[in-house]
Amino acid sequence: MAPSAVQVSQDDVARLPLKLDGKNGTKHAEDVQMMExxxxxxxxxxxxxxxxxxxxxxxxxxxxxxxxxxxxxxxxxxxxxxxxxxxxxxxxxxxxxxxxxxxxxxxxxxxxxxxxxxxxxxxxxxxxxxxxxxxxxxxxxxxxxxxxxxxxxxxxxxxxxxxxxxxxxxxxxxxxxxxxxxxxxxxxxxxxxxxxxxxxxxxxxxxxxxxxxxxxxxxxxxxxxxxxxxxxxxxxxxxxxxxxxxxxxxxxxxxxxxxxxxxxxxxxxxxxxxxxxxxxxxxxxxxxxxxxxxxxxxxxxxxxxxxxxxxxxxxxxxxxxxxxxxxxxxxxxxxxxxxxxxxLEKDYAHVTAKYNKEHADLAAEFTKRMKGELVGDFTQCIPSKDSQPSKAEPSRKSAGNVGVALAENIPNVMIGTADLSPSVNLSSKKKVDFQSPNVKVSSGPNGDYTGRYIHWGIREHAMASVSNGLAAFQKGAILPVTSSFFMFYIYAAPGVRMGALQSLQVIHIATHDSIGTGEDGPTHQPIELATLYRAMPNFLYIRPCDAEEVAGAWTAAVSAKDTPSMISVARQDVTQYPGHSDRNGVLKGAYVFMEEQDADVTLIGVGAEMKFAVGTAKLLKEKHGIKARVVSFPSWRLFEQQPIEYKRKVLQYRSKAPRVVIEAYSVNGWERYADAGYSMHSFGHSLPRNDIYPRFNFDDEKIAAKIAPLVDEAKQYGMENFRGEFRDLNMDYTRDVFHSPQGTIHAPS
Amino acid sequence: MAPSAVQVSQDDVARLPLKLDGKNGTKHAEDVQMMExxxxxxxxxxxxxxxxxxxxxxxxxxxxxxxxxxxxxxxxxxxxxxxxxxxxxxxxxxxxxxxxxxxxxxxxxxxxxxxxxxxxxxxxxxxxxxxxxxxxxxxxxxxxxxxxxxxxxxxxxxxxxxxxxxxxxxxxxxxxxxxxxxxxxxxxxxxxxxxxxxxxxxxxxxxxxxxxxxxxxxxxxxxxxxxxxxxxxxxxxxxxxxxxxxxxxxxxxxxxxxxxxxxxxxxxxxxxxxxxxxxxxxxxxxxxxxxxxxxxxxxxxxxxxxxxxxxxxxxxxxxxxxxxxxxxxxxxxxxxxxxxxxxLEKDYAHVTAKYNKEHADLAAEFTKRMKGELVGDFTQCIPSKDSQPSKAEPSRKSAGNVGVALAENIPNVMIGTADLSPSVNLSSKKKVDFQSPNVKVSSGPNGDYTGRYIHWGIREHAMASVSNGLAAFQKGAILPVTSSFFMFYIYAAPGVRMGALQSLQVIHIATHDSIGTGEDGPTHQPIELATLYRAMPNFLYIRPCDAEEVAGAWTAAVSAKDTPSMISVARQDVTQYPGHSDRNGVLKGAYVFMEEQDADVTLIGVGAEMKFAVGTAKLLKEKHGIKARVVSFPSWRLFEQQPIEYKRKVLQYRSKAPRVVIEAYSVNGWERYADAGYSMHSFGHSLPRNDIYPRFNFDDEKIAAKIAPLVDEAKQYGMENFRGEFRDLNMDYTRDVFHSPQGTIHAPS
Known part of the structure; x- marks a missing residue:
């Protein structure tokens, strides 16, 4: 044998679990030379x-x-x-x-x-x-x-x-x-x-x-x-x-x-x-x-x-x-x-045979998981429609309630956060941390390897990429759930993408979405990130508007066995819409939230901004005599999977009424479903959560004032006037790239 | 003084550049106690x-x-x-x-x-x-x-x-x-x-x-x-x-x-x-x-x-x-x-006065840069229209030619790559690496701190974020240019975003865009990433189709003093379009590439996929008797800044002809400018660059075959039929999220 530079003691070799005869898949190191x-x-x-x-x-x-x-x-x-x-x-x-x-x-x-x-x-x-x-x-x-x-x-x-x-x-x-x-x-x-x-x-x-x-x-x-x-x-x-x-x-x-x-x-x-x-x-x-x-x-x-x-x-x-x-x-x-x-397989078969015999219950669960099946009925972890809250609560809380129930009842679920336990609402008192049993934590309690709550530290990219590994071990055996502020899924994006490419089911709970995040400011307020996740192949991005829609979002995410999902929820209180919001509507991507016969306009509401769609609809009627219907639209991808008849029913493409989406994000992509958008065209601002929306003109009065003339125009000139000229209704904060009069830049010729 | 636990020798203190009298902004450490x-x-x-x-x-x-x-x-x-x-x-x-x-x-x-x-x-x-x-x-x-x-x-x-x-x-x-x-x-x-x-x-x-x-x-x-x-x-x-x-x-x-x-x-x-x-x-x-x-x-x-x-x-x-x-x-x-x-300022004024006197030329350049101005005329680094190549060449090469000229002639420019020098074409023989003069590199040549070529290693995120620091030192004094494969700007995205938020001019040269990247496979083929950069506030994403458009893209990027840019170019050869492609058209975001009176359809071509727009237009005429005009559309943001009259001229919103965008990316957002899209609905595939496009149906024959019936429909039923029902013309590779018949997932109620 060539002289070895490797720093490994004979002790290391001596405590090998492996036999000379190669049955366990290798040989003693000192026998390498003898073999070949x-x-x-x-x-x-x-x-x-x-x-x-x-x-x-x-x-x-x-x-x-x-x-x-x-x-x-x-x-x-x-x-x-x-x-x-x-x-x-x-x-x-x-x-x-x-x-x-x-x-x-x-x-x-x-x-x-x-x-x-x-x-x-x-x-x-x-x-x-x-x-x-x-x-x-x-x-x-x-x-x-x-x-x-x-x-x-x-x-x-x-x-x-x-x-x-x-x-x-x-x-x-x-x-x-x-x-x-x-x-x-x-x-x-x-x-x-x-x-x-x-x-x-x-x-x-x-x-x-x-x-x-x-x-x-x-x-x-x-x-x-x-x-x-x-x-x-x-x-x-x-x-x-x-x-x-x-x-x-x-x-x-x-x-x-x-x-x-x-x-x-x-x-x-x-x-x-x-x-x-x-x-x-x-x-x-x-x-x-x-x-x-x-x-x-x-x-x-x-x-x-x-x-x-x-x-x-x-x-x-x-x-x-x-x-x-x-x-x-x-x-x-x-x-x-x-x-x-x-x-090796034969040896392993002996082990599992013994296991099946001596630990039948555990073996049954183990077998189920190795087949990629969930242990337990996840639908039991999702609150029934009747038990949903009627009072406003943060949608991160609603999402957290389901997440905790899943973590407590479904052994496949490993849930974690990039150091935002107090914010993402996914931890429970019953949780056991995934830790080495040999590591003692100053702030306790200590964990062990059976633990299913993961403290990822402030490492969003690793959270996503390591989760892909968890999901890939034996597909379906582990269902990883990650969490962070939505904005910081921009750090995780390379890993999230690789999950989508590999058809690995990982569920990402993205809290603090939209400018409603408030005083943390523009560094923490996502504007353009939703466009990435909405455009990502084989990825399910869902932005529910209340606890009932959160129930639908989780259902879709847990059901999508070959597709990672992101549930995007708000830090702040969101209004509950019993009688309107509908988990089964979420599964169709979009649905009629508030119908109105012969409506003059369809307002598309999304996530935490649903309140503006609903509020504006009311105001349009009261103040402007305009009849507005409201559509809730939590997921493009799910909507795209619906039959054309359903899509037409929801969006009324052929009606004379314009459709306006209201969302505090970049509007890009909504042009497929709407004729006009009330959206963001700049980064956000550091303001308390109650002040930020109005400062960017997200305010029922202001929105209604922009929509009313649009409706008039549609009535007067017909919808042809809108074709291909999507209307941006909230452009006050747009900035010119060149900070100079249009057209003054010329290339050398 | 309190007993100090700090491990600093008296030597450290002794070699301070600072005086006891505080003139240079601090005191000797041992005098702290004396002061307060x-x-x-x-x-x-x-x-x-x-x-x-x-x-x-x-x-x-x-x-x-x-x-x-x-x-x-x-x-x-x-x-x-x-x-x-x-x-x-x-x-x-x-x-x-x-x-x-x-x-x-x-x-x-x-x-x-x-x-x-x-x-x-x-x-x-x-x-x-x-x-x-x-x-x-x-x-x-x-x-x-x-x-x-x-x-x-x-x-x-x-x-x-x-x-x-x-x-x-x-x-x-x-x-x-x-x-x-x-x-x-x-x-x-x-x-x-x-x-x-x-x-x-x-x-x-x-x-x-x-x-x-x-x-x-x-x-x-x-x-x-x-x-x-x-x-x-x-x-x-x-x-x-x-x-x-x-x-x-x-x-x-x-x-x-x-x-x-x-x-x-x-x-x-x-x-x-x-x-x-x-x-x-x-x-x-x-x-x-x-x-x-x-x-x-x-x-x-x-x-x-x-x-x-x-x-x-x-x-x-x-x-x-x-x-x-x-x-x-x-x-x-x-x-x-x-x-x-x-x-401190007074002392500094003495230094600069002496400097201005003793090193007048250098001082003039220094002053110019500290004012944020470029030294030299960047337009001289951009090849004239006449000198553009007529033969196909990779647009990464065209972009590299300009980048190298800028790096060689404009002292403000620091150019670098996340370890892709052989691929991004931005290095030249004259380059000096930014390195510590005390560090010797095995593969040489060594660099020093005057060097303006930066080897970032395989660290895309740091490349973008450190570049923001370079740009922020004294705004405009340094113009950082980064480079990597476009796909890996998903790693850099958090840093790119922070540049946009801070109005820091950094130019990102993203090569190997689209599925045309070829055999490296879906991990290296961007599909959805362009949507992020197109939607990002205060960010200039430009996808030029040939060397002439690359000239326009660089002009826009260097001119946008308060806005970071990304120029997205291809690995593979792209056809040159003399007489059609136009740098000044790029500055307007989109422009008429090939006009056709009373056209039946407008084809929107982008970047490396321009060849399909041009090829399909030809085929439509020859084979289907359909008159197609072609629009080149390298940048949404620049187009959005144009007056409405210009936009209408280019896109002919009110004509009876449908507009079809052809791009091998997620189509999201193009719905604003087009009635139909020939795009990607899945991740890519590992195939050689010449084979990949046709395998995803990017092929003039196949495209024309999808567009012809669209034109017929428009003629027969009018454009109202299209309103709000964007047509996806290349859906073969779309995958259902649930791999199950539509509508079979139901939430527990």
């Missing part, structure tokens, strides 16, 4: 690197460098250490692997093929960067495909997902494992490049994993000191190992990550044996190793070129005319993974 | 804390805890250490102060009042949380107001802004200072709470400041171990000091931050004297100190209540019936800041 000769390992490494180079060359595109540099890491993981079953990629207690440096996807695809994942055929492997729509080898790993746990690519987030996967394992293990019956005890392995240590979300996730002492998590740092711009030290001078230790991680180092498989195995084995902390393995590698351009940014995101590939093949004693060639010896080297995986 | 008795200091501290408590009590709102806890820090800063002039808040070489824990704004407001900022009258001070529209004391500090450098509140970002302010000072100093004539050599001071160490953007900024060795930056950690959810250790177990050192900072500690002013002064003085690194001062404080509820989350965001305030007043020997009372002794304690500030 150094020569054979180096031969396989060479073949693997050439394969990667060829795969990028075929369509003259791709990221070869990191995949080549990580070859030895891959052998250590897939041949020696990871527990998985190629013939059953979904085996529930498998180790999870996350490629947070997702551009290196060929690394993962190639190993999946070599170890025998059935769907990852050679034809699939060579479809990387081809025009195959149904390729299992897209430009970044995607959750839909066998052997891929989460979709990665946006850097830093894969690491956060891995923290979520490790949390999930820890949490479900704590809930269901019994002595002798560990139904969930898998490891989570995550490879990262420099980016994951630079991106903020990576640092947020690292802090959380350290705090929670997730000893079932191992992060493997592909330390090649190269990023797109050159050497990583062009933008980073951290002492990474010290920083990781300061964040509560154990750190191991491997000096020669290019070829010293045995040392990497030792380190990985020590990580699995770590009883206290997550493990960070800092492995020195060479990007594009064995290429002429090795150790340069040139091999990061571009193919090596034919000449260079010939050079590599020659150096490895290979036939330069063979392309995409995988010798049988290489398959032989890896394919023992298939029977080993079946053995 | 310990008794008087403690009296002032008591009065200050009571003032904060009273200010929150008056409207029963606000954040008293941190402001009270930081009282001693404030005395150290404003009375002893910071260089500023209350009678001239805009003095150019003042020390910058950033309250990154912006909720503690009363801390800053109160000191600004006490030291004599003229506009911060007592009447203004007591307007905190009142209904005054023109209050200088909003819920978080705002850049518009005297004495406030940047708007803070969204946590972590203030720290990033402070890094930008320190960079700006370092950079401008390096460009203009001469021996004996240091025209810019100010410090930047930044207070933070736990949140700034948890939020990812804070960690990104910390890494950058350490890497760049910004020794003119001092971060003061208000270490009270309390956040909204309880004790900070509920979600954080980092060894903060070690982590900061690992990130390249020097760390000082103060044990008793509640009252040991002298030790705090010593630490601050040592920070200013630090020649090597940024300084992190970890100061132990007690949130809400002297209140009964001190050291609990209860004093974070809520007033103390009358009883508690009485208790505090009694304990301090004050009259419980006096409210908002500031004894004359307290004013006397602070107001020496006014004459001292005038002295």
């Amino acid at each position: 000769s150094q020569d054979k390992t180096q031969f396989v490494l060479g073949c693997y690197r050439v394969l990667i180079a060829d795969l990028c060359q075929q369509f003259n595109m791709g990221h070869p460098g990191s995949a080549m540099g990580m070859a030895a890491i891959g052998i250590a993981l897939w041949k020696y250490v990871m527990k998985y079953s190629p013939s059953n990629p979904d085996w529930v207690n498998r180790d999870r692997f996350v490629l947070s440096n997702g551009h290196a996807c060929l690394f993962q695809y190639s190993f999946l093929h070599l170890v025998g994942y059935q769907n990852m055929t050679f034809e699939q492997l060579v479809s990387y960067h081809s025009d195959r729509w149904d390729s299992y080898c897209p430009g970044h790993p995607e959750i839909e495909h066998p052997g891929i746990e989460v979709t990665t690519g946006p850097l830093g987030q894969g690491l956060a997902n891995a923290v979520g996967l490790a949390m999930a394992s820890k949490h479900i293990g704590a809930q269901y494992n019994k002595p002798g019956c560990e139904v969930i005890n898998n490891m989570t392995w995550c490879t990262i490049g420099d980016a994951c240590l630079q991106e903020g979300v990576g640092m947020e996730a690292i802090q959380l994993a350290g705090h929670w002492r997730l000893n079932n998590l191992c992060v493997i740092f592909d330390n090649n000191n190269i990023t797109c711009d050159g050497s990583a030290d062009i933008a980073m001078s951290d002492d990474t190992n010290t920083k990781m230790r300061a964040c509560g991680w154990d750190v191991l180092e491997v000096e020669d990550g290019n070829s010293d498989v045995a040392s990497i195995v030792k380190a990985l084995v020590a990580a699995r044996a770590n009883k206290e902390k997550p493990t960070f393995i800092n492995i020195k590698t060479t990007i594009g190793v064995s290429s002429k351009k090795a150790n340069t940014a040139g091999v990061h995101g571009a193919p090596l070129g034919k000449e260079d590939i010939e050079y590599i093949k020659k150096a490895n004693g290979m036939d330069v005319n063979k392309h995409l060639d995988i010798p049988q010896e290489v398959y032989d080297f890896f394919r023992e993974a298939v029977p080993r995986g079946k053995e | 008795s310990q008794d008087k200091t403690q009296f002032v501290l008591g009065c200050y804390r009571v003032l904060i408590a009273d200010l929150c009590q008056q409207f029963n709102m606000g954040h008293p805890g941190s402001a009270m806890g930081m009282a001693a820090i404030g005395i150290a800063l404003w009375k002893y250490v910071m260089k500023y002039s209350p009678s001239n808040p805009d003095w150019v070489n003042r020390d910058r102060f950033v309250l990154s824990n912006g909720h503690a704004c009363l801390f800053q407001y109160s000191f600004l009042h006490l030291v004599g900022y003229q506009n911060m009258t007592f009447e203004q001070l007591v307007s905190y949380h009142s209904d005054r529209w023109d209050s200088y004391c909003p819920g978080h500090p705002e850049i518009e107001h005297p004495g406030i450098e940047v708007t803070t509140g969204p946590l972590g970002q203030g720290l990033a802004n402070a890094v930008g302010l320190a960079m700006a000072s370092k950079h401008i100093g390096a460009q203009y200072n001469k021996p004996g004539c240091e025209v810019i050599n100010n410090m930047t001071w930044c207070t933070i709470g736990d949140a700034c160490l948890q939020e990812g953007v804070g960690m990104e900024a910390i890494q950058l400041a350490g890497h760049w060795r910004l020794n003119n930056l001092c971060v003061i950690f208000d270490n009270n171990n309390i956040t909204c959810d309880g004790s900070a250790d509920i979600a954080m177990s980092d060894d903060t000091n070690t982590k900061m050192r690992a990130c390249g900072w020097d760390v000082l500690e103060v044990e008793d931050g509640n009252s040991d002013v002298a030790s705090i002064v010593k630490a601050l003085v040592a920070a200013r004297a630090n020649k090597e690194k940024p300084t992190f001062i970890n100061i132990k404080t007690t949130i809400g100190v002297s209140s009964k509820k001190a050291n609990t989350a209860g004093v974070h965001g809520a007033p103390l209540g009358k009883e508690d305030i009485e208790y505090i007043k009694k304990a301090n020997g004050m009259d419980v019936n006096k409210h908002l009372d500031i004894p004359q002794e307290v004013y006397d304690f602070f107001r020496e800041a006014v004459p001292r500030g005038k002295e």
Whole structure:
């Protein structure tokens, strides 16, 4: 065995849970050499690197460098250490692997093929960067495909997902494992490049994993000191190992990550044996190793070129005319993974059989959850129509009541907040915090891993991205609910998007929406953010107007198994509208709130601004003799799913009455449903919650005064006059981009 | 003097640049005691804390805890250490102060009042949380107001802004200072709470400041171990000091931050004297100190209540019936800041007089920049219409050509990228990197502080937020240009928004827009993000279609002095349209691209998808006998500023021809300008750039086939048929949220 630079004691190795015979998926570190000769390992490494180079060359595109540099890491993981079953990629207690440096996807695809994942055929492997729509080898790993746990690519987030996967394992293990019956005890392995240590979300996730002492998590740092711009030290001078230790991680180092498989195995084995902390393995590698351009940014995101590939093949004693060639010896080297995986599954079946027998009730619940089903009836957590409040209350409170009931009664639900427990109303006295049992909290009470209330700290992005990992562990087993002020979901947006892309159900409770948030000022008052979430594919943004609509919003969100949701609620009191507001109306996206025969105008009310629609309708009648009907419109996406007949009934497109939306947000997108908008065209202002609306002209009198002439115009000239000329009725605060008379800027010609 | 726990050597103090006589704005640390008795200091501290408590009590709102806890820090800063002039808040070489824990704004407001900022009258001070529209004391500090450098509140970002302010000072100093004539050599001071160490953007900024060795930056950690959810250790177990050192900072500690002013002064003085690194001062404080509820989350965001305030007043020997009372002794304690500030300005005037005389040319340039003017004629950097390419080229290349010319010729421009130099085309051989001259880069060449090319690392959020600090240093002196893939401006969005809110000119070059990005897949293909930037107040989002439009986009962006911009360009080749595309058209937001008399339909083309509008128009004529005109529409915001007559001319609202927008994004918002949309309703897919468009039906044939029946319908039934029923013409990839038949979800009733 090559001399090992890894700092792992024999004790670490001695306390391995793993047997020499490989039954549990790996071997003792000291036996690595006995299994395979150094020569054979180096031969396989060479073949693997050439394969990667060829795969990028075929369509003259791709990221070869990191995949080549990580070859030895891959052998250590897939041949020696990871527990998985190629013939059953979904085996529930498998180790999870996350490629947070997702551009290196060929690394993962190639190993999946070599170890025998059935769907990852050679034809699939060579479809990387081809025009195959149904390729299992897209430009970044995607959750839909066998052997891929989460979709990665946006850097830093894969690491956060891995923290979520490790949390999930820890949490479900704590809930269901019994002595002798560990139904969930898998490891989570995550490879990262420099980016994951630079991106903020990576640092947020690292802090959380350290705090929670997730000893079932191992992060493997592909330390090649190269990023797109050159050497990583062009933008980073951290002492990474010290920083990781300061964040509560154990750190191991491997000096020669290019070829010293045995040392990497030792380190990985020590990580699995770590009883206290997550493990960070800092492995020195060479990007594009064995290429002429090795150790340069040139091999990061571009193919090596034919000449260079010939050079590599020659150096490895290979036939330069063979392309995409995988010798049988290489398959032989890896394919023992298939029977080993079946053995692992068999062993696991013994465990679950025993568990089913000895802990029948728990086993039934566990099985239900692993099937992705909710335990308990969530509809019981939603207040009946009769029990809704009649008095005004903040809609954040209404949303919180349901959230707390879900958290108390449905074991799948893990609920948390980015340090806004006093504001988001989702905590209850019965809650148990998700914490390491070894961590004592000054302000108490302490928590443990069975806890389902998560203090995310002030880390909105990690909250969303780690939640995606929780949701991805076993789809439906955990239903994560996050919360923060709506405005700060702009920090979380990259993670929220990745949840939508992956069809992962996470429910985001966004409180303090709209300018009604008040005195915290424009930094805390969302104006434009709703447009993002309303436009996001496969995302359900709902803005309910009162407690009854909140009931509908939760129903929709919990029912949308493949779609993340956001329920946007207000800090301030909102009026209740019994007899008008309707949970089933919410499920249709929009519905008639107050009907009026032969109405002159339809007012569209939304969320906390519903009061202006209702108030203005009343005033229009009393003061202007105008008949207004009111539509409540909490969700575009749900409305779009309704049949055209329903849409026409609600919005009366063909009537002679204009439709006016009233919402204290940017109006963009409402033009689809309305002819005019009473909206915001500037950022907000720091004013108390009762003063802010009127100062931006949100006031029944002012609104009515703008709508009355619109109605007159429609009567006089017909609706054709409105076609395509959406009317902005509240433009007082709009600012010209150039602060100069229109048209004075001219480009040089 | 109280025994000091601060770890600062007499050497640190000895190498102070400051004189005993206070002329340079402070005193030697050892003289603190001589200046004011310990008794008087403690009296002032008591009065200050009571003032904060009273200010929150008056409207029963606000954040008293941190402001009270930081009282001693404030005395150290404003009375002893910071260089500023209350009678001239805009003095150019003042020390910058950033309250990154912006909720503690009363801390800053109160000191600004006490030291004599003229506009911060007592009447203004007591307007905190009142209904005054023109209050200088909003819920978080705002850049518009005297004495406030940047708007803070969204946590972590203030720290990033402070890094930008320190960079700006370092950079401008390096460009203009001469021996004996240091025209810019100010410090930047930044207070933070736990949140700034948890939020990812804070960690990104910390890494950058350490890497760049910004020794003119001092971060003061208000270490009270309390956040909204309880004790900070509920979600954080980092060894903060070690982590900061690992990130390249020097760390000082103060044990008793509640009252040991002298030790705090010593630490601050040592920070200013630090020649090597940024300084992190970890100061132990007690949130809400002297209140009964001190050291609990209860004093974070809520007033103390009358009883508690009485208790505090009694304990301090004050009259419980006096409210908002500031004894004359307290004013006397602070107001020496006014004459001292005038002295500082006078000294500075001597420096600049000498500078103007000895370095006249440099002085002229310096003066111009300090007035916020560009040096040089930016229009010369924009290729003339005649010199535009006729062949297809990637619009990222066209945008890069202008960016490089600006960077090379306009000294105000600092250009950079979040580690995508090879992709964003903004670097040139002449570039000098912004780096510490003491940092050697493995891949070279090394840079120095005069450098204007910034390697941000993989840190999009910090890139945007630090750039806001660069822009805020002296408005217009630095014009920061950032760059990344458009998709990753979702990471940067919180910072981009804060730039718009603060009217700070930063230009964001977003490359790889749309699904045309290709094989990197849906994680890298923006679909919904443009809606956010189009809806953002005071933000200029421009999506040009070719090199000529890129010229217009840059012109608009550089001209918009009070508005940040984003120029969204494509990775792939885009066709050039000489004779059609027009830079001056871009400045109007939209314009007629290809006119057609009595057209049957108007096609709206945008950015990289312009080719489909042009191609479809041709095909409609040839194959369907339909006359189509084409409008180019790069910017909603610029179009909205045009007179109604112009808008009507371009969009022909009143014609009988439908208007169809063609863009591979979510269509939301286009409904204002179009009757139908050919757009995306799902995330993208990993396919090569030439294959992806047709797979999502972006193909002239397919588009024409959808538009032809629309035109027939318009002719047959008239445009009334379209009113309010926007037609989505490319719905094949839409997915139902519930994956179930419509209407099957019902809420429990």
